[in-house]
Amino acid sequence: MSRTRWLAWFMFVLSGAAGLVFEVAMQRSLTRVFGVSAFATSTVLAAWMGGIALGAVLFGRLSQRVKSPWRLYAWLEVGIALVAFTLPAAVPSIINAFAAAAAGLSPDDPSLLVLRLGLAFLITLVPTLLMGGTLPAVARGLGEGDGGDTMLTQLYTANLLGAVAGAALGSYVFMPTFGLSRTQLVGASMNLAAAAIAFIIARGVAEPSPREAVKDTSRAALRLVALSAWSGLATFCAEVTWFQLLGVVVGNSVYAxxxxxxxxxxGLALGSAWLSRRPQGTIDETLLGRVQLVVALGLLFTIPLWDKVPTTFLIAGKWATTFASREFVRVLACLELMLLPSIALGTVFPLVLRAAWKPGGQHAGVGGLSAANTLGAVAGSLLTGFVLLPRLGSRTVLLVLLTVSALIALVLLKRAWRGAAIAIVALAWLMPGWNMGRLASGYNVYFSVPYYANGEVLWLRESIEAGLTSVVRNGDALTMLTNGKFQGNDVEEVPAQLGFAQLPMLVQQKWDSALVIGLGTGTSLGAVAAQPYEDVDVVELSGDIITAGREFFGHVNDGVLSNGRVNIVRADARNFLLLSKKHYDLISIELSSIWFAGAADLYNREFYALAKEHMSQTGVLQQWVQLHHLTRRDFAIVLASVRAEFPYAVLYEYGEQGILLASKSPLVGDYQTLTKLSGTHAAQRTPAQDVLTLAGRVMLDQAGIDALIEEERKDTPMERFVSTDDSLHLEYSTPRGNADESLTVEAIFESIRHLSRKSSPITTPDEEAQHHVNGAIALTRGRRDDALRELSLGGQKARPLLEWLQAQP
Incomplete structure (x- = not known):
């Protein structure tokens, strides 16, 4: 390569890395505004890709009129960098503007979709227009001689390699180290570096004459435009489907x-690199037909592997005992399942670019082809996510993609190749189906076999919002899974799931409205609905989980989804609260593990601030906190993030899990209220149905919580210690704990044994009542003799518990 080509190649590597970092950061930022539902993220994607397509067309035309396309490219990169620099400061204003405009609208209101789309388009318009113009500008700079098509595909390859680096470095270095806003600044710096290189190139190359540039007005043939659109559609159809399946097979963390x-x-970069080395004389529709045949062949080879690969994690579990080694196994799994077909897909768009290349007059054509490819990508993403996956399932979608690729090959190839295309399609549709139990086994979580892994799959649904939701039967037990991860069952987990929702009763002072975030089997929701609330809202993102809870777990959730006081809302919890005007006496949160991508958003300080705004003065926040595979420091960070917003907090334990209660007012119980609740369905499965027995489950009182925070925080300022939407600490730290077998529940308990765990105060009218309280606490803490003595002095209201205890062996 000449010096100019080396500079241009490095420039596009930087641009690709910056573009990927900026896109991920922008998407993350806008989830704070629009939520994480599939409709919300698809709205942002549509606006993003639509802006890129528009930019490709506009700058495809403008690039022919400017004197120096390299300088145009440089200024485009500068513009992108300026937007990236200003975005972090603009996000709070964007959130406030959206909240004001959409306040009071229900999550399914059609006007909300229009508002999201319009606002997303306005926010992303400038950077995406500029991004869309980069490829046409460079194409104009290369187009004044032979070899420009080869160089263009080499630069396209460089851009993809930069995106690979951006994805890897963003996930493992930039985001965990710098947080969101500073990662955006790193990306913006790359844009400026790319701009500087473009200015250097512009000084060393001849500028086309204005007249010549004006005459550059040819368009790509309609057939090539259609193939370019197909390239985008097929690539994104494959990506959405693969990522859906990989969430089940490989994992759901941000690292995965x-x-x-x-x-x-x-894979796309390797395909583009291969294509860029092909001689110009071999670039024709016949080659494109052969590539489509290879796409079909790659899918034929990999489709049967999807339910086999999970076993890899079991085999690797014998030696992969560190975070790094387990991530390496995930890389191998992804390569095995995606590499071959993605290489073939990666050749299609650069092949179309080269087939359309006409030195001196192709540049607007490049813009048009780029726009068609981008619009095809939007169509592929939306069509696959909202139509094909829910109706056909992942396996059938991949078979359809294989079939269409083979049909295109039939059209483009000579007769000698057509038999191969037909044979590939026939073999694909005759292959046996997947073992769904093994596919959704969850082996990837801890590289071991969970008890439910070999159960009978009774029910399974696929959606873009929840991935793969299933109900599995092992003997008499029914278990709900999401992407192979445990969500609840109808046997040994039921007491704990009831207890999670019952603990707030200890300190509840008002019973008007409750909000439950996350449904699962609905057992905890049933426990909340059994309490004397006037109405209960439940927010659940997945319609599949709602269906599974209604159809399979009604016997443990009291048929709560048919309860007239319960209002089911399909929405993202943070976005629901952002738009709601309602205040609650209880906000109960029981999600999956913190390390699930997106789950940590409900453990960040900003979420707690939002929840506090929607709580009554005496309202209680109740949140499940995992204790397994969690470092002591991350445990303290969770508690510190809550304490940063709530002046009062207590941590309880139930079923070897943490249950955090927090409030704006002191957490104090009332004996008279609690004894009225005892003996009712609200107290189900507590000893003798006595709510007071919950009081002895304190794991850390407020003094203990604060002491733990101070021990772990040391000299770190509190504002830097807590997890925030910008620091993303918990989202990137907690997945690493899954590989550490020393991080047990017992280890957490041992590490905090010296800290204070006094029970929350309960106001009592007389000494008998106090003896009743003391006896219930002693019972829960395993002090039988003390419990018998105190309960014997507790009067009539303590008698059911005393008799229950005396009957125990």
């Missing part, structure tokens, strides 16, 4: 997503 993206982009 980074691996998926980097692997997919690596």
């Amino acid at each position: 997503f980074g691996i998926m993206l980097a692997t997919f982009l690596t």
Whole structure:
């Protein structure tokens, strides 16, 4: 390569890395505004890709009129960098503007979709227009001689390699180290570096004459435009489907997503690199037909592997005992499942670019082809996510993609190749189906076999919002899974799930409205609805989980989803609260593990501030906190993030899990209220149905919580210690704990044994009542003799518990 080509190649590597970092950061920022539902994220994607397509068309035309397309490219990169620099400061204002405009609208209101789309388009318009113009500008700079098509595809390859680096470095270095806003600044710095290189190139190359540039007005043939659109549609159809399946097979952490993206982009880059080395004389529709045949062949080879690969994690579990080694196994799994077909897909768009290349007059054509490819990508993403996956399932979608690729090959190839295309399609549709139990086994979580892994799959649904939701039967037990991860069952987990929702009764002072975030089996929701609330809202993102809870777990949730006081809302919890004007006496949160991508958003300080705004003065926040595979420091960070917003907090334990209660007012119980609740359905499965027995489950009182925070915080300022939407600490730290077998519940308990755990105060009218309280606490803490003595002095209201205890062996 000449010096100019080396500079241009490095420039596009930087641009690709910056573009990927900026896109991920922008998407993350806008989830704070629009939520994380599939409709919300698809709205942002549609606006993003639509802006890029518009930019490709506009700058495809403008690039022919400017004197120096390299300088145009440089200024485009400068513009992108300026937007990236200003975005972090603008996000709070964007959130406030959206909240004001959409306040009071229900999550399913059609006007909300229009508002989201319009606002997303306005926010992303400038950077996406500029991004869309980069490829046409460079194409104009290369187009004044032979070899420009080869160089263009080499630069396209460089851009993809930069995106690979951006995905890997963003996931494993930039985001965990710098947080969101500073990662955006790193990306913006790359844009400025790319701009500087473009200015250097502009000084060393001849500028086309204005007249010549004006005459550059040819368009790509309609057939090539259609093939370019197909390239975008097929690539994104494959990406959405693969990522859906990989969430089940490989994992759901932010690191797993980074691996998926980097692997997919690596395949595209390798395909583009191969194509860029092909002689110009071999670039024709016949080659494109052969590529489509290879796409079909790659899918034929990999489709049967999806339910086999989970076993890899079991085999690797014998030696992969560190975070790094387990991530390496995930990389291998992604390569095995995606690399071959993604290489073939990666050749299609650069092949179309080269087939359309006409030195001196192709540049607007490049813009048009780029726009068609981008619009195809939007169509592929939306069509696959909202139509094909829910109706056909992942396996059938991949078979359809294989079939269409083979049909295109039939059209483009000579007769000798057509038999191969037909044979590939026939073999694909005759292959046996997947073992769904093994596919959704969850082996990837801890590299071991969970008890439910070999159960009978009774029910399974796929959706873009929840991935793969299933109900599995093992003997008499029914278990709900999401992407192979445990969500609840109808046997040994039921007492704990009831207890999670019952603990707030200890300190509840008002019973008007409750909000439950996360449904699962609905057992905890049933426990909340059994309490004397006038109405209960439940927010659940997945319609599949709602269906499974209604159809399979009604016997443990009291048929709560048919309860007239319960209002079911399908929405993202943070976005629901952002738009709601309602205040609650209880906000109960029981989600999956913190390390699930997106779950940590409900453990960040900003979420707690939002929840506090929607709580009555005496309202209680109740949140499940995992204790397994969690470092002591991350445990303290969770508590510190809550304490940063709530002046009062107590941590309880139930079923070896943490239950955090927090409030704006002191957490004090009332004996008279609690004894009225005892003996009712609200107290189900507590000893003798006595609510007071919950009081002895304190794991850390407020003094103990604060002491733990101080021990772990040391000299770190509190504002930097807590987890925030910008620091993303918990989202990137907690997945690492899954590989550490020393992080047990017992280890957490041992590490805090010296800290204070006094029971929350309960106001009592007389000494008998106090003896009743003391006896219930002693019972829960395993002090039988003390409990018998205190309960014997507790009067009539303590008698059911005393008799229950005396009957125990």
